[in-house]
Amino acid sequence: MSAMQFDKSGFDNDKLLELYIELVRPRMIEEKMLVLLRQGKISKWFSGIGQEAIAVGATMALDSDEYVMPLHRNLGVFTARKMPFDKLFMQWQGKKDGYSKARERSFHFGANEYHICGMISHLGPQLAIADGIALAHKLKKEDKVSVAFSGDGGTSEGDFHEALNVAAVWGLPVIFIIENNGYGLSTPSNEQFVCKQLADRAVGYGMAGITIDGNNILDVYKAVKEAREYCIKEQKPILIECMTFRMRGHEEASGVKYVPKELFEEWGKKDPVANFEAFLLEKSILSQYLIKDIRDAIQKEIEEGIAKGFAAPPVVADTAEEIKDVYAPHNGTAIQPATTVTTDMKFINAISEGLRQSMEKHENLVLMGQDIAEYGGAFKVTEGFMAQFGKDRVRNTPLCESAIVGTALGLSIKGFKSMMEMQFADFVTVGFNQIINNLAKIYYRWGQNADVVIRMPTGAGVGAGPFHSQSNEAWFTHTPGLKVVYPSTPEDAKGLMIAAIEDPNPVMFFEHKMLYRSITGAVPNDYYTIEIGKARLVQQGSDVSIITYGSAVHWATDYAAQHADTSFDIVDLRTLLPLDYEAIRASVKRTGKVLVLHEDCLTGGIGGEIAAWISENCFELLDAPVIRCASLDTPIPFAIELEQNFLAKGRLHQSVQKLIAY
Numbered sequence: 001m002s003a004m005q006f007d008k009s010g011f012d013n014d015k016l017l018e019l020y021i022e023l024v025r026p027r028m029i030e031e032k033m034l035v036l037l038r039q040g041k042i043s044k045w046f047s048g049i050g051q052e053a054i055a056v057g058a059t060m061a062l063d064s065d066e067y068v069m070p071l072h073r074n075l076g077v078f079t080a081r082k083m084p085f086d087k088l089f090m091q092w093q094g095k096k097d098g099y100s101k102a103r104e105r106s107f108h109f110g111a112n113e114y115h116i117c118g119m120i121s122h123l124g125p126q127l128a129i130a131d132g133i134a135l136a137h138k139l140k141k142e143d144k145v146s147v148a149f150s151g152d153g154g155t156s157e158g159d160f161h162e163a164l165n166v167a168a169v170w171g172l173p174v175i176f177i178i179e180n181n182g183y184g185l186s187t188p189s190n191e192q193f194v195c196k197q198l199a200d201r202a203v204g205y206g207m208a209g210i211t212i213d214g215n216n217i218l219d220v221y222k223a224v225k226e227a228r229e230y231c232i233k234e235q236k237p238i239l240i241e242c243m244t245f246r247m248r249g250h251e252e253a254s255g256v257k258y259v260p261k262e263l264f265e266e267w268g269k270k271d272p273v274a275n276f277e278a279f280l281l282e283k284s285i286l287s288q289y290l291i292k293d294i295r296d297a298i299q300k301e302i303e304e305g306i307a308k309g310f311a312a313p314p315v316v317a318d319t320a321e322e323i324k325d326v327y328a329p330h331n332g333t334a335i336q337p338a339t340t341v342t343t344d345m346k347f348i349n350a351i352s353e354g355l356r357q358s359m360e361k362h363e364n365l366v367l368m369g370q371d372i373a374e375y376g377g378a379f380k381v382t383e384g385f386m387a388q389f390g391k392d393r394v395r396n397t398p399l400c401e402s403a404i405v406g407t408a409l410g411l412s413i414k415g416f417k418s419m420m421e422m423q424f425a426d427f428v429t430v431g432f433n434q435i436i437n438n439l440a441k442i443y444y445r446w447g448q449n450a451d452v453v454i455r456m457p458t459g460a461g462v463g464a465g466p467f468h469s470q471s472n473e474a475w476f477t478h479t480p481g482l483k484v485v486y487p488s489t490p491e492d493a494k495g496l497m498i499a500a501i502e503d504p505n506p507v508m509f510f511e512h513k514m515l516y517r518s519i520t521g522a523v524p525n526d527y528y529t530i531e532i533g534k535a536r537l538v539q540q541g542s543d544v545s546i547i548t549y550g551s552a553v554h555w556a557t558d559y560a561a562q563h564a565d566t567s568f569d570i571v572d573l574r575t576l577l578p579l580d581y582e583a584i585r586a587s588v589k590r591t592g593k594v595l596v597l598h599e600d601c602l603t604g605g606i607g608g609e610i611a612a613w614i615s616e617n618c619f620e621l622l623d624a625p626v627i628r629c630a631s632l633d634t635p636i637p638f639a640i641e642l643e644q645n646f647l648a649k650g651r652l653h654q655s656v657q658k659l660i661a662y
């Protein structure tokens with residue numbers, strides 16, 4: 001007898017059997033994995049035993065081309081999408097023919113042909129990706145939803161709040177599913193949150209929220225089907241809290257000592273597979289014969305898959321391939337302007353112009369940022385854009401950098417390009433995780449590119465204090481998968497902006513705020529790009545090289561103009577990742593004396609990397625040690641007197657003299 005109540009109205013027998021088969025598959029796979037784990041044949045396992053009805057029921061309620069953002073207990077999502085088991089097993093075994101070329105473990109991978117976007121370990125970031133995918137559906141007027149999973153523990157993350165809030169404010173058709181299994185690793189729910197039900201939070205976001213029995217596959221299926229229709233019709237998100245229980249440890253090795261035994265007994269009676277099976281037997285929809293046939297077929301699939309997985313050769317590291325797969329392929333050769341016509345414009349207007357022409361060229365380009373629509377952005381870069389391109393494509397965002405970066409990634413998965421404006425580069429810290437761990441790594445991990453540009457108004461010089469003046473480009477140059485661009489002239493700013501948007505990879509685009517209105521130059525009127533990764537020789541010289549970027553290019557040229565007795569070779573890097581090593585080498589060759597100059601602090605700044613590279617690769621060309629001139633290793637102070645003292649500019653003369661005297 002089934003200990004649970006099932007309501008089969010609305011389901012025909014075929015559907016009930018299909019649901020049963022899909023429910024049994026992950027259970028049987030897991031049981032086999034636990035055996036292999038005990039035999040030491042697999043390394044780690046996160047079990048979803050006892051929770052399968054949620055992943056399976058939800059996935060089965062969707063169209064097969066609707067994206068799911070699953071987590072570590074959601075094997076049922078992968079199996080219900082009919083991913084071949086042999087390939088899944090190769091994935092877990094770290095074989096080349098898995099879904100991530102052996103670069104990712106457990107469930108941290110996705111596959112676009114199955115409309116699954118894999119998690120990163122940090123859990124919460126999955127939720128905002130669903131926002132981006134739903135936004136793509138909304139913009140294309142498609143009747144589709146996206147679904148994201150969270151555990152009860154994950155709801156404590158800021159990402160949960162941000163993603164739900166954005167979905168509610170923008171009216172996005174997203175189904176957020178919480179698997180409330182009572183524990184986050186060893187932490188019980190009462191140490192995680194104090195609201196009665198997690199679904200109660202929905203009202204605070206202005207969205208619908210329901211709590212259902214997550215162990216009842218028919219309830220889950222029906223709830224998600226209805227939610228799907230609701231989200232599409234109303235163009236709103238919904239929160240579904242599924243009550244369930246984790247029958248095994250957080251991962252197998254960690255055990256379950258901290259869980260009271262009675263809970264296992266209580267929830268054991270509510271096992272989703274056993275109960276559904278008993279119900280179908282009671283209703284004569286299943287028979288023992290049929291169960292045996294179904295289980296035999298699944299068993300065969302599992303055994304064959306495992307055999308194939310074990311037989312697959314171990315992955316062989318190929319450094320060239322590893323490096324190649326850090327970036328999505330792109331022909332970044334410069335696009336030349338169609339005519340020679342130029343207009344003198346300020347640095348900021350050149351950025352605007354690059355963005356505007358990109359919006360005209362790429363109909364799939366969406367701009368997002370705080371106050372960028374009617375208000376035109378904190379610095380007015382997008383002034384007038386909303387009138388020209390409409391509010392769908394020029395979007396004010398709530399104050400939630402993390403969710404917007406995640407949304408940008410979701411848009412990218414659906415083939416959109418996006419630009420996100422950080423109001424100030426300093427605020428990137430609250431979107432850091434999504435940039436470093438999702439945008440930067442996703443292509444390498446499983447081949448999905450992140451076609452996202454993040455604009456970073458950066459730098460000091462106006463007495464704006466520690467949180468509106470930082471140079472934080474070095475945080476990103478240390479992150480493979482990102483490109484870091486940093487123009488210093490209006491012509492470069494426009495060309496590099498267009499290039500950044502053309503590039504299918506994530507680009508951090510640094511704009512020095514001091515340059516916005518202080519620098520004017522001739523800018524081609526037409527659409528053109530400056531190649532990312534190529535430095536510019538500002539002026540050629542023979543005594544001292546100054547290798548620099550951003551506003552420091554202007555410090556260097558001003559200094560050189562005032563010291564005509566020394567012949568300066570000035571290189572504007574323009575891109576900090578990847579660096580143009582050949583341009584650096586050529587400059588070293590011309591002078592033999594190198595100063596690396598930047599506004600960023602000394603320790604850990606990109607200057608250290610450049611100096612190390614020169615000494616390692618150009619030692620014979622040097623007549624003096626490479627000298628770095630950088631800002632103080634302190635936070636940036638507010639008072640102008642302190643800020644001037646902080647900035648590298650004040651030590652430029654001293655550094656140059658030291659180099660010349662060497």
Ligand SMILES: Cc1ncc(C[n+]2csc(CCOP(=O)(O)OP(=O)(O)O)c2C)c(N)n1
Binds near residue numbers: 123151155184
């Ligand atoms: C940002 C972050 N902090 C901590 C962890 C370590 N961690 C992994 S899973 C987990 C518990 C998650 O609990 P819950 O969201 O309830 O999901 P469940 O594992 O119960 O399915 C923790 C603490 C992590 N992966 N990421």
